[in-house]
Amino acid sequence: MPSISEELLLPSTPGKFKDKSHAMHRQFYRCFASTSTMFLWALFLVALTASYLSFQSFVDSGNKYFSAARGGVHWEKQVKTSARVHRRNGFSVLVTGAAGFVGSHVSLSLKKRGDGVVGLDNFNNYYDPALKKARKKLLNSQNIFIVEGDVNDARMIARLFEIVPFTHVMHLAAQAGVRYAIENPHSYVHSNIAGLVTLLEACKNADPQPAIVWASSSSVYGLNEKAPFSESDRTDQPASLYAATKKAGEEITHTYNHIYGLSITGLRFFTVYGPWGRPDMAYFSFTRNILQGKPITIYRGKNRVDLARDFTYIDDIVKGCVASLDTAKKSTGSGGKKRAAAQYRIYNLGNTSPVTVPMMVGILERHLQVKAKKNAITMPGNGDVPFTHANISLARRELGYRPTTDLQTGLKKFVKWYLSYYGYNHGKSSS
Ligand SMILES: NC(=O)c1ccc[n+]([C@@H]2O[C@H](COP(=O)([O-])OP(=O)(O)OC[C@H]3O[C@@H](n4cnc5c(N)ncnc54)[C@H](O)[C@@H]3O)[C@@H](O)[C@H]2O)c1
Numbered sequence: 001m002p003s004i005s006e007e008l009l010l011p012s013t014p015g016k017f018k019d020k021s022h023a024m025h026r027q028f029y030r031c032f033a034s035t036s037t038m039f040l041w042a043l044f045l046v047a048l049t050a051s052y053l054s055f056q057s058f059v060d061s062g063n064k065y066f067s068a069a070r071g072g073v074h075w076e077k078q079v080k081t082s083a084r085v086h087r088r089n090g091f092s093v094l095v096t097g098a099a100g101f102v103g104s105h106v107s108l109s110l111k112k113r114g115d116g117v118v119g120l121d122n123f124n125n126y127y128d129p130a131l132k133k134a135r136k137k138l139l140n141s142q143n144i145f146i147v148e149g150d151v152n153d154a155r156m157i158a159r160l161f162e163i164v165p166f167t168h169v170m171h172l173a174a175q176a177g178v179r180y181a182i183e184n185p186h187s188y189v190h191s192n193i194a195g196l197v198t199l200l201e202a203c204k205n206a207d208p209q210p211a212i213v214w215a216s217s218s219s220v221y222g223l224n225e226k227a228p229f230s231e232s233d234r235t236d237q238p239a240s241l242y243a244a245t246k247k248a249g250e251e252i253t254h255t256y257n258h259i260y261g262l263s264i265t266g267l268r269f270f271t272v273y274g275p276w277g278r279p280d281m282a283y284f285s286f287t288r289n290i291l292q293g294k295p296i297t298i299y300r301g302k303n304r305v306d307l308a309r310d311f312t313y314i315d316d317i318v319k320g321c322v323a324s325l326d327t328a329k330k331s332t333g334s335g336g337k338k339r340a341a342a343q344y345r346i347y348n349l350g351n352t353s354p355v356t357v358p359m360m361v362g363i364l365e366r367h368l369q370v371k372a373k374k375n376a377i378t379m380p381g382n383g384d385v386p387f388t389h390a391n392i393s394l395a396r397r398e399l400g401y402r403p404t405t406d407l408q409t410g411l412k413k414f415v416k417w418y419l420s421y422y423g424y425n426h427g428k429s430s431s
Contacts, residue, residue, distance in 0.1 A: 045201040071147075077164055079118055082145035083164040087114025091325060094166045094210070096199065097173035098146050099132040101278045102215065102269070104139060105314050106170055106321045111142050118164060119146030120157075124178065125278045126187070126291065134421075135276055151195035155200040157255075168325050169203055171196070171214035174246075178219060178383040181241035192245035196252055198211055204260045208330035211263035211343075213324045216250055218270040218310070218350065218388045219243035223334045228391040231268075231346050240383025250346065252344050261333035264343070268352030270390045273416030274314030274410055280335040282357065283411065287418055290372045298357055299379035301386040305380065306356040308387040312349065312406035313413075320349040323399040350390020351403045363408055377379045 027135055029358070071079075085119040093110055097103035098119025107117045119139060123132050136146050149156045151173050160166075175184075175191040196214075220231045223237040253264045273283050286296045299307055313380045329343040361372055395401035418424075 001046065003322070008389070011050045019372060020028060023179075041084075052427055067175075068268045069353055072126065077130055077145075078145040079147065080161065082118045082143065083116035083166070085114065085116045090115045090275060091165055091167045092118075093168045093170050093174065093325065094118050094120060094160065094332035095170045096151055097171070097215075098139065099123055099136045100172060100176075100316070101135075101248040101274075101276060102195055102272060102317060102321070103170075103172040104135040104276060105274075105318050106143060106172065107139055108145050109140075109318045109322055110325075111144050115280065116164075117144050118160065118166075119144055120149055120151065120160070121146055123148060124151040124187075126175065126177065131276075131279065137386070138211075138276075152190065152198050154198050154202065157199060158205070161202055165208060166206070166210045167208075167213045168328065169199070169210045169214075170325065171199060171212060174215065176242070176278065178240045178242045180280070185241050188241050188245045192242075193248055193252070196249050200253065200256045200262065203262055203331075204333065205335060206238050206250075207335040209260075209262055209333050211325070211328035212253070213265040213267065213321065213328060213330055214249070214253065216266040216346065217243065217246040218268050218348070218390065219385070220247045220250065220268060221388070222385065227354065227387070229348065229350075230391040231348060231394055239385050242383065254344060257342055259340040260337075261331055261340065263329050263331040264345070266346040267320065267324060268346065268348045268350075269317060270310040270312045270348065270388050271314050272314055272317050274414050276421075277314070277414060283360060283414065284418075286372065287359060287368065288416065290364060290370050291424065293373070295373040295375050296361065298361065298374055298376045299384065300376055301379055307384070308354040308356045308361075308389075310350040310352065310354045310390045311390045311407050311410070312351040312390075312403060313407075313410035316351065316403035317349055318400075318403055320395060320399060320401045323401055327399055346400070347395040347399060347401070348390040348392050349395060349401065350388070351406075352390055352392055353406070354387055354389045355407050360411070363411050364415070367412055415419065 085092055091110070093115055095103050095117055098107045099121035103121070107119055111117045121132065123129050141147060150378045151157070169282065173191060173195065175187045181188050203212055210357055218229065219240060220235040220238065220243055221233060222239045222243050223236065224233050224235070226233055226295055235247055253266060256262045257264045272282065277284050278417065279285060282403060289296045302308055324347070332340045332342040361374065365372055
């Protein structure tokens with residue numbers, strides 16, 4: 001015997017009416033039954049559409065990632081063309097941080113002598129990305145392609161190694177700058193530690209493995225007071241998070257050399273300056289402020305001692321980088337497996353003649369023919385060190401590194417570039 005509700009919900013035999021009210025009830029319940037069925041169908045359709053849409057967006061985001069990682073046929077062609085070697089026994093080099101100050105100069109220099117160069121940069125906004133884009137344009141004009149991506153993107157880097165069997169990696173991508181670590185500490189961990197490990201993993205897995213040359217920093221000497229700084233001096237007293245991440249990089253690269261046979265050369269750069277430089281650095285921001293009639297802040301150390309830096313001109317640094325690539329031995333592993341001990345080196349690349357910051361300002365004033373409005377204050381504890389001074393005898397001996405540009409000459413070239421790049425009247429330059 002069907003339950004009432006079953007009976008009522010079941011369709012009646014067509015043409016049979018028990019009585020009027022019963023018929024009305026039946027009509028009502030039929031209507032209700034069909035409404036609820038429709039409601040269920042609607043619900044089903046909504047659920048179906050929602051799952052279709054979410055699946056579609058999953059596929060889309062996957063595709064987006066995939067196409068960013070793979071970049072398509074045109075992208076691959078650009079990578080291959082850029083990596084093409086145009087000299088006998090030339091290198092194919094992946095330059096990370098290629099839109100940066102040092103990276104752009106090194107890329108141009110390698111390309112000029114016939115090496116293949118593929119750049120990689122995430123164009124972050126730590127400083128004006130327009131300057132990075134302008135460097136990119138310059139590199140593009142010399143047929144150097146820069147892949148826009150992050151060194152933490154393992155899939156994309158693996159894809160690059162699939163397309164090009166890079167012989168060398170020049171790793172210059174990093175979160176640079178000492179003071180910014182107080183504002184954004186995680187950017188240092190992201191680029192200088194996590195990014196470094198991601199890149200080393202890709203190099204480890206590559207077959208053949210590339211030789212790696214990468215930028216450490218003079219800042220690893222931290223609170224070291226023994227001058228000049230030698231590679232054998234202690235580097236376990238960093239004065240900033242930036243320095244700590246560079247020091248960590250030295251230990252991490254050593255591990256990859258030890259376990260996987262990657263050939264590694266670490267370069268401790270000392271205050272690099274020159275055309276296309278970094279706007280966050282003192283010589284650059286002082287130039288901007290002096291030209292705009294704004295005051296500049298000059299830090300002084302304890303007992304009013306002037307800060308001093310071993311300023312190193314970009315062309316000298318580039319020569320050191322290229323010499324490091326030229327003298328790098330091959331990695332000894334392949335596809336993640338090590339075969340024999342590989343080369344591990346660290347060099348100072350400096351200028352061996354520190355100049356005080358007030359002296360540097362004096363040179364800028366002469367080249368700009370404008371007097372600076374100076375504010376001298378005691379250095380706050382923000383990670384800066386009182387002085388840097390490189391002993392470069394190891395690099396001289398093993399790389400043939402010989403810096404030739406003094407600060408006077410180098411700043412003259414910088415000022416000339418600055419005035420032209422920012423559209424100032426060239427007559428103001430002392431050149
Ligand atoms: N310029 C100096 O005086 C100096 C001194 C010591 C060490 N260094 C080191 O030399 C290297 C080059 O320095 P620079 O002066 O050319 O700095 P830069 O900031 O001009 O260049 C670094 C480039 O790396 C890119 N980058 C940063 N994080 C990235 C990431 N996660 N993925 C991809 N790209 C990323 C940036 O966009 C930038 O274009 C850095 O490793 C820096 O720490 C520089």
